[in-house]
Amino acid sequence: MSRLRLGINVDHVATLRQARGTAYPDPVEAALLCAGAGADSITIHLREDRRHIQPDDVRRLQKRSPVPVNLEMAVTDEMVAFACRVKPRYACLVPEKREELTTEGGLDVASLQASVAVACRRLQKAGIEVSLFIDPSPAQLKAALAVGVPHLEIHTGRYADTRGRQRDAELKRIVAFAAAAADAGFEVHAGHGLTCDNVGSIASIRQIVELNIGHSIIARAVFVGLPAAVAEMRQAMTAARGA
Ligand code: PXP
16 A cells, blocks of 8 residues: 555644733744655644734744645635745635634535635645545535545544534545545545544555644643654554555
8 A cells, every 4th residue: 555644633733822922932943843754745724813823933934944834724815825936735625614623524625616726726726736625425525526636635623523323424435535535536535534543444545645634632731742643643554554
């Protein structure tokens, strides 16, 4: 099986900084540590309400990161213009609501096809590889095909949040979606709510080539440090993947 890449989301290092309005801890410094510990890319989400990552964090990360930067962003003119100026290697389009705790549900590409397509064209013209963060549904896959992007990221939040039969059903949906998306020519990524305990079933889906994981790694790092937390996740992924 192909090697599974690990993208680490450092948003919650910035959450801790913003809680006190201090200059520390610095998400860019965390990103450098993650890269040193084997992260294949760094993900950050510049939200409209700027609750954690700030525009300057993105600019500093893009300058200093030794691994590719993946900017999660809403489909707005402001964000598209910002991304086109900063030029991260990847942009992942996500839905955004001010009141949500985190990204709840995937981007509804099926309903927003025209505006998503315009945003993707602008980003791709700037040389940015675009990914759409979507729920594993046939309708979203069809719409994503019409938009024309190289990557899809499967929202694994429902898988992570459910148990028992519901989780089994969600996993089935993800397995079927990953196969269909890869057949359709997409590079398939996944993320949201993944932990060392639940990552195995997702990591063993051979069509998935990248996982983006944040909250559980940053939380674990409070106890064991970032390099060890990254290593633990890598170990859990490798054990499931068998490669
Ligand atoms: N992928 C996407 C598109 C996300 O929006 C998020 C959350 O910011 C993640 C991955 C990481 O999710 P978590 O922090 O739950 O690991």
